Amino acid sequence: MLKQRIITAIWLIPLVLGAIFWLPTEYFSWALIPVFLIAAKEWGQIIDKRCQITQWSFTVTIGVLLVALNIFVPADELWFKGHLHPVYLSVILIGAMWWAISFLLVLSFPKSSAMWQKSHMFKSMFGQLTLIPCFAALIALKGLSSEAAPYYGGTLVFLVMIVVWATDSGAYFAGKALGKHKLMPNVSPAKTIEGLLGGLATSMIVVFGIMTASPEQELGLVVVVTLFVALVSAVGDLSESMFKRVADIKDSGTILPGHGGILDRIDSLTAALPVFTLIYIAFWM
Template identity: 30%
Template sequence: MKTRAITGFFFIAVLIAVVLFGPYAFIPFFTLVGVYSVYEFYEMVQSGQTKPLWAIGIFSALLGLCLLSLVLLDMLATENLLWIFAFAFVLYIAALFRKTVSVIHDIAYTLFGLLYVAIPFGLFICLGFVSGTYDPYIPLGFLILLWTNDTGAYLAGKSFGRRKLFERISPNKTWEGFIGGLVLAVAVSLNLARYFDSLVSWQWLTMAIIIGSFGTLGDLVESMLKRNTGVKDSGKLLPGHGGLLDRFDGLLMAAPLVYLFLKFFVF
């Protein structure tokens, strides 16, 4: 428990510092986090029957996030992002030379890693630029709401948890925990506008509802994936916490939806 607390404290401190230090710290850091998370995904799903083309997948994630970064920094035209689709053809051609048990599974899991992990991290990076220029308080507010939802869910579940949310997938999650996480995230969101004026109260509140609802579902989806692959944690990078995917599972589903909300209804 002590190791978990120390790791969590320093991890949160690093994330806050990276976001506040500006785009040239924020973008490279979360690009590397996204790419490493793709690597964790491929390691997790690899088995005797399934062997993702991890080198192509990881390089595609790195290239895609780097191209996105250059577009966000106005160093590259948006249409250059289309080059990433060329790697789908590289993947198909490389698969022709494989002699594994199920090549189609290999291709499918390789592409799924990009869809499930790389694209959500790309959209989280986009949150920093959704207003047109880099604004650290939107991604920072997102992370704060994600953390408060997790904290509220843990405390409420530990204290009042009775009714299982998805016992088949995650036996420890309860409806009381889900509601507790959502309530705490909503409470914090109502105060964020006082300190972060990037958004007004109703916009932070909507973000909290999206994160509280779909962040929990993202956690459940990763639990389902781990249960299906027979692993306890996505990795061992963070002592007491597991891997990066274990820490950012809620982001994978919440970040794309928050980005769409802000893009279509706010900016």
């Protein structure tokens, strides 16, 4: 399994980095749609893993919404005088509110599942709230690139990814080596408190990198934001685990050998990206 994960990462990471740094935002926004359609198809299994019609119906719905977003708010019109287009800002705000609700659903699981586990409507709505704000946040951050700073937006997207990857990796290895106390056994039996703390500690490597590259940043703010984004990413991971547990699904897909599906790889990012985007707008714009 570890060998497969490494092989997949070797070809996947350069592809991702090439897209976020060198693909113009207007092309990036369209290139993302097939990726999110695969994630939507995987979420369709959470809605009803036995019904292909339901899965494809949800996928088409996500596709139509993302295409509409790209058409009605072109990537080159996202930002004007330091302000994000109100449609995108609204979508990202709704996404952040969803993650606050999702956190409560995770905390109260399995009692909370009585409300939604048999409802296609609720699970479809949860999928839209998970995927669409993540897409909007990705495009919004990427759109901060300019002729004067062509890699700035890509750097912000990469920064969030690095925080998530560092947190996930630290949690995995700390959990393997030190994990004794279950974090939320009803949601994800493999996750431990020690793993979470290890992940948060590992995220501080990102803080060191930021302060080394950009020492003018306020250290306290960078530490708080990094820790908060790392915690939010853990909520995204736990949320998907909760939905997969109810649907009796181990991996969302098999498209990425050793990693599962697209949804398995972006679950933490679906929460971290909208929240980071709002924090960035509030403190750095």
